[in-house]
Amino acid sequence: MESVTLRNVTVAEAYLHLLLDRGIDYFFANAGTDFAPLIEAFAKADSEGTRLPRPVTAPHENVAVSMALGHTLVSGKPQAVMVHVNVGTANALCGILNTNRIRLPMLFTAGRTPILESGMAGARGSFIHWPQEMYDQAGMVREAVKWDYELRNSQQLEAVVDRALSMATMSPAGPVYLTLPREVLAAMLPEFTYRRDGRQAIPGPALGTPSAVAEAAGLLAGARNPLAITSAVGRDQAATAALAELCQAFALPVVTYNPRFVELPSDHPMHLGTEPAPLVEDADVILVVEATAPWLPGQCRPRLGAKVIHLGEDPLYPELPMRSFPCDIAIKADPAAGLRQLAEAMAVSPAADAGLVEDRRRRVTAQRAALDQSRDAAWKQAQASSQITSLHISKAIDAVKGEALVFKESGLRGDHMRFTTPGTYFFAGAAGGLGWSLGAALGAQMAAPDKLVISTVGDGSYMFGTPLAVHYVAAEQRLPVLFVVFNNKGWHAVRRSTRGMYRDGYSARAKPEPLTDFGPDMRYEHMMEIVGGYGECVSDPDDLPKALDRALDAVKGEGRQALLNVQCLPG
The missing domain is CATH 3.40.50.970 (Thiamin diphosphate (ThDP)-binding fold, Pyr/PP domains)
Structure with missing residues (x-):
C-alpha cells in the first residue's frame, strides 16, 4: 500500500x-x-x-x-x-x-x-x-x-x-x-x-436474519390491514427507494411520523400522511422502520392481537433508557437491504395473495383521496384568514422551491408540500437541541453550492441558533442561503404542550402566557443590514409570494443571503 x-x-x-x-x-x-x-x-x-x-x-x-x-x-x-x-x-x-x-x-x-x-x-x-x-x-x-x-x-x-x-x-x-x-x-x-487511505475497513450493510425476515414477510403478506411507520428511513436514499418499491408492490400504506427526511415521495399512492393515530388501532400488522417513537402511547395503541415488527440498524434503540413499544419481531439490518429482503420474501411467501393485495390497494387509494380532500379543505380555510398562517408560508415556499434543500425547524407543513426527490428535506433536531437548522443550512450549501438552500425556523429557534454568528459565516464564506423566520411571537411547542395538559386551564386564558409569549416586536430582517444580505418583514398573506420572489432574486441573482421575517399566527 x-x-x-x-x-x-x-x-x-x-x-x-x-x-x-x-x-x-x-x-x-x-x-x-x-x-x-x-x-x-x-x-x-x-x-x-x-x-x-x-x-x-x-x-x-x-x-x-x-x-x-x-x-x-x-x-x-x-x-x-x-x-x-x-x-x-x-x-x-x-x-x-x-x-x-x-x-x-x-x-x-x-x-x-x-x-x-x-x-x-x-x-x-x-x-x-x-x-x-x-x-x-x-x-x-x-x-x-x-x-x-x-x-x-x-x-x-x-x-x-x-x-x-x-x-x-x-x-x-x-x-x-x-x-x-x-x-x-x-x-x-x-x-x-x-x-494512504488507512486500513480500518468498516463492516458492510447488515442483512436481517433469514428466519425473522421470513416470519415478518408472512405476517405482512397475509395482513388485511397492514401499516408501515417510518421516521428516518430517508437518511439513506437507497432505503427510500426500497420502501417505495415494497409498499407499492404489496399495497402497504405508509405513515411518515415526525419525518426527518423524504421518507417516501409525497405523491406516492401508498403515502397516508404523517399522523399514525387514526391508523394504528385498526392495523393487524405494523412494520416500524427506523422510528424512535412510532406513535404516542397516550394517543393510540395497537389493537389486541396485532403484530408489530421493528426493522432498522439497531431497531430496539439501546441508547434510549426507556422504550417499551411492543415488538414481536426485531430485524437488525441496514434499512435498504432489510426492506429489499422483505420484498423478496413476501413475493414467495405462502401467505401471498394477489386478491388481498388488490383489496388493500383499493382501500388505501380511498384513504389517500380522503386525505387529499382534507388537505384541500384546510388550505381553503387558511386562505380565508387575513393573517399569515403556517400553511400560507408552506404553500408559498412549495411554489418556488423546485429541487431546493429545505431545512425544517419551524411550523413548515411538509404534509401540504411536494417532496418527491430523496435528500431534499431535513428535520434533524431529533434531541431537541434548537437552532441547528441555521448552521446546518450553511453546511449543506457548502456541500451543494449549486443548490438553493432554504432554512425555515421559528422565532424562538432562530434566537437559539446564535443568528449573528450564522449570518457572519454566511457572509464570510459567501453562502447565499434563504432564511425564513416563522415569527409567531412565542414558543409554539411550549404552548402546544401546555394546552395538551391544561386545555381549559389558566394558561389557556392568560395574556401573555407565562414563559411562552414574546413581548417585543423583533425585527429580525434588520440582521441583514449588518452582513450585506437582503431582509424583509411580511405580515400580509397577499404580499408573501412577491416577498419570496424578491428574496430569491437576492439569493440566486446576487449571491447574497436573505431573510424573510414572516409575522404569522401560532399553530
Whole structure:
C-alpha cells in the first residue's frame, strides 16, 4: 500500500494531512488558546500552497457543529469540528446530541488544557490553563458519543485518527470525541509516515436474519390491514427507494411520523400522511422502520392481537433508557437491504395473495383521496384568514422551491408540500437541541453550492441558533442561503404542550402566557443590514409570494443571503 512521508512537521501538521487523506474536506472550528499549533499549521500550508482540510471560522460552537451536521446530511461524508477545551465542548453539546440521535458520523474534537505547567512547547502559558482543566473533560459528552479518547503521543496519531473515523462511520453511525493536548500537537517530528487511505475497513450493510425476515414477510403478506411507520428511513436514499418499491408492490400504506427526511415521495399512492393515530388501532400488522417513537402511547395503541415488527440498524434503540413499544419481531439490518429482503420474501411467501393485495390497494387509494380532500379543505380555510398562517408560508415556499434543500425547524407543513426527490428535506433536531437548522443550512450549501438552500425556523429557534454568528459565516464564506423566520411571537411547542395538559386551564386564558409569549416586536430582517444580505418583514398573506420572489432574486441573482421575517399566527 502506498505511503506518504512528511519531514520536519509538527503533530498538528501531520494530523491535518491525515484528515485530508481520510476524506475530511472541512475543519469547522471555534478557536481558543489550545489551537496555536493548528493555526500555525494552517498558515504554513497556505504560505506554501499545501492543501489541507479547509478551515472555517465559526463564532459559536453551535454553528460549527450544525455546519458539519448539515454538510454530512447532504454529502454523506463525516467532517471535523474542533472547539476550545471544556467550555467549547459544553457549548457544542446540544448539537452533538442531535448528531447522535439522528445517527450521523462526525469527528468532534476539542483541545485539552496543557498537561505540563512549564518546560515544553505548548505547556501552560495563560491564567485560564489552570481553572479550565477538568478531571474528566470527556465525561460531559460520553453519553452522546460512540467513542472518546485523548491523543497521548505522536506515535499513535494514525491509529487514533483511523479508529475515530471507523467508530464514527460504523453502523449505526454517530459522533466521536477526540481531545488534543496542546503539547502533543506542538511536538516536532523529524519524519512522519502514514499509509494512504488507512486500513480500518468498516463492516458492510447488515442483512436481517433469514428466519425473522421470513416470519415478518408472512405476517405482512397475509395482513388485511397492514401499516408501515417510518421516521428516518430517508437518511439513506437507497432505503427510500426500497420502501417505495415494497409498499407499492404489496399495497402497504405508509405513515411518515415526525419525518426527518423524504421518507417516501409525497405523491406516492401508498403515502397516508404523517399522523399514525387514526391508523394504528385498526392495523393487524405494523412494520416500524427506523422510528424512535412510532406513535404516542397516550394517543393510540395497537389493537389486541396485532403484530408489530421493528426493522432498522439497531431497531430496539439501546441508547434510549426507556422504550417499551411492543415488538414481536426485531430485524437488525441496514434499512435498504432489510426492506429489499422483505420484498423478496413476501413475493414467495405462502401467505401471498394477489386478491388481498388488490383489496388493500383499493382501500388505501380511498384513504389517500380522503386525505387529499382534507388537505384541500384546510388550505381553503387558511386562505380565508387575513393573517399569515403556517400553511400560507408552506404553500408559498412549495411554489418556488423546485429541487431546493429545505431545512425544517419551524411550523413548515411538509404534509401540504411536494417532496418527491430523496435528500431534499431535513428535520434533524431529533434531541431537541434548537437552532441547528441555521448552521446546518450553511453546511449543506457548502456541500451543494449549486443548490438553493432554504432554512425555515421559528422565532424562538432562530434566537437559539446564535443568528449573528450564522449570518457572519454566511457572509464570510459567501453562502447565499434563504432564511425564513416563522415569527409567531412565542414558543409554539411550549404552548402546544401546555394546552395538551391544561386545555381549559389558566394558561389557556392568560395574556401573555407565562414563559411562552414574546413581548417585543423583533425585527429580525434588520440582521441583514449588518452582513450585506437582503431582509424583509411580511405580515400580509397577499404580499408573501412577491416577498419570496424578491428574496430569491437576492439569493440566486446576487449571491447574497436573505431573510424573510414572516409575522404569522401560532399553530
